[in-house]
Amino acid sequence: MIVCVAVVGHQNNPLYIQSFTDADDALKLHHIVHCSLDVVDERVNNPKKSGPTLNETFLGLLYPTENYKVYGYLTNTKVKFILVTTDLDVRDADVRNFFRRFHAAYVDAVSNPFHVPGKKITSKTFAETVSTIVKSFGLSSAG
Amino acid sequence: MAREVSESCVDSLLTEMVSTYCNRFYANKPDLAARSIEAIGYQVGHQLSERYTMDRPRFSDHLEAIKFICKDFWSELFKKQIDNLKTNHRGTFVLQDSQFRWLSRVSVDLSENGDVSQDNPEATAENKAAQVTSMHLYFPCGIIRGALSNLGIPCAVSADISNLPACSFVVRIKA
Numbered sequence: 001m002i003v004c005v006a007v008v009g010h011q012n013n014p015l016y017i018q019s020f021t022d023a024d025d026a027l028k029l030h031h032i033v034h035c036s037l038d039v040v041d042e043r044v045n046n047p048k049k050s051g052p053t054l055n056e057t058f059l060g061l062l063y064p065t066e067n068y069k070v071y072g073y074l075t076n077t078k079v080k081f082i083l084v085t086t087d088l089d090v091r092d093a094d095v096r097n098f099f100r101r102f103h104a105a106y107v108d109a110v111s112n113p114f115h116v117p118g119k120k121i122t123s124k125t126f127a128e129t130v131s132t133i134v135k136s137f138g139l140s141s142a143g
Numbered sequence: 144m145a146r147e148v149s150e151s152c153v154d155s156l157l158t159e160m161v162s163t164y165c166n167r168f169y170a171n172k173p174d175l176a177a178r179s180i181e182a183i184g185y186q187v188g189h190q191l192s193e194r195y196t197m198d199r200p201r202f203s204d205h206l207e208a209i210k211f212i213c214k215d216f217w218s219e220l221f222k223k224q225i226d227n228l229k230t231n232h233r234g235t236f237v238l239q240d241s242q243f244r245w246l247s248r249v250s251v252d253l254s255e256n257g258d259v260s261q262d263n264p265e266a267t268a269e270n271k272a273a274q275v276t277s278m279h280l281y282f283p284c285g286i287i288r289g290a291l292s293n294l295g296i297p298c299a300v301s302a303d304i305s306n307l308p309a310c311s312f313v314v315r316i317k318a
Contacts, residue, residue, distance in 0.1 A: 010295070056200050076196035077293045103197055111190045 002085045002134045003068065004029040007106060009118060010078030012037055016121045020134055033082045036062045036070045040080050043072070057103075058096055073099040081106070098137050105129040157245060161278050177281045184285020185292070192290035195219050205316060208294045209236050216290060221245075234316040238287075243310035245283065249276050276304055287312055 007016040019029045039062040059072035062082075069090060073081040081102055083095065109115065109126035161180060169176035195216055202208045213225035217240075227239035280302035288300045296316055303311045 074201065075193075076199060076201050077193055078295055079193075107194045107197055110193050113186075117186075117189055 001087060002083065002137055004033065004082075004084040005102065005130060005134065006030075006033040006082040006084075007121065008033070008037060008080040008082065011118075013118065014120070015079070016126070016130075018127065018130060020131070029084060032065065032068060032070060032084055036072060036082050037080065039063055039070075040072045040074060040082075044074060058099060060092075071095050071099075073103070075103065079106070094137065098133060101133045102130065105133065154245070154248070157279070157282060161282070165278055173278070177278065180278070180281040181285035181288070184282040185289035187282075188286035188289025188291075189293045190289075191220070191286065192216070192293040196294070202294065205234075205296055206230075208291065208296055209238075209314065211294075212287060212290060213238055220286070234318060236314040236316075238312045238314065239309065240311070241309045243283075243308055245279060246276055246304070246308050246310060249279065249307070273304065276307065277302070280304065280310070284312065287314065 001020075003021045004017070004019040006014065006018070009015050014033075017030060017033065019026050021029075040059060043059050043062070057073055057075060059074055062070045062072045064070070067086055068084050069087070071083040071085070073083075075081075081099060083098065083102075105126055106121075108129075109121050109123045110117070112123060115121065115123070160183070164176040164180055165173065169179070196211070199211070199215075202211065209228070209230075213228050217223065217225050221240075221244045223240075223242075223244075225238045226241045227237075229237040229239070284300040284302050288298060291298050291300075291314070298314050298316045300315075301313050303313060305311075
């Protein structure tokens, strides 16, 4: 189950953070997202030099904490997407698929002429699209 | 689910935008008009680069990003690629388009000078043409600058129209 998704700009400024749990630990999730930014920077600056994955957008599992797994994705414009999930067995393909759809939703939200680049994303359509993607992520990996 | 718009609508919108900014908003201040048009182009380029780099791996250096602008980005915008790319390997790139789409229909109204006849020197007509077309070039310059800035490359872009309809864009990367 996905508990949190976040979009972070290229100066590590938060553009969109949304948690999907009923529990009141939103702050803890924000903290996890914040810590994962360091891991992203480290992955990007010290690549493993393994050929085809050198400049990929999907960064994979960033680090596992006690109950959560954190996945990262870095776009060409240095915008980071962070996904925090509690699922124990998550398929790589599912996460990649999630990020692809999330990226498409993000591009649509940013193409809004009233959106100011660098400020938070306030589009309701984006929020709805994201919750749809999150809901279908749970369904597809349950099967 | 993308909706499409006819190209003539886009052409008309651009022509009207340049005309409004030059003649109505900043009637006697061509510099301010140029800056506003370029700022609009910057935002458009910013958003377009977000969209067109979606499925690509990250660029490893400046040259890759410029090549992306010349090939994929230009094809999305103008249905053709940049015809010639030159560089001095020290941060300056010249992108040459031999048939710039947005300038292909520019015409100059010669009747403004009273009774201009065929043997009037070409110089006046050329000056007018250069003046009018240069205003139209601020928007694509802004687009290129916005796209490159979003890819992490701050730069300054200027255009050169020494021989229409060919057009060169000079990109100077800020060190």
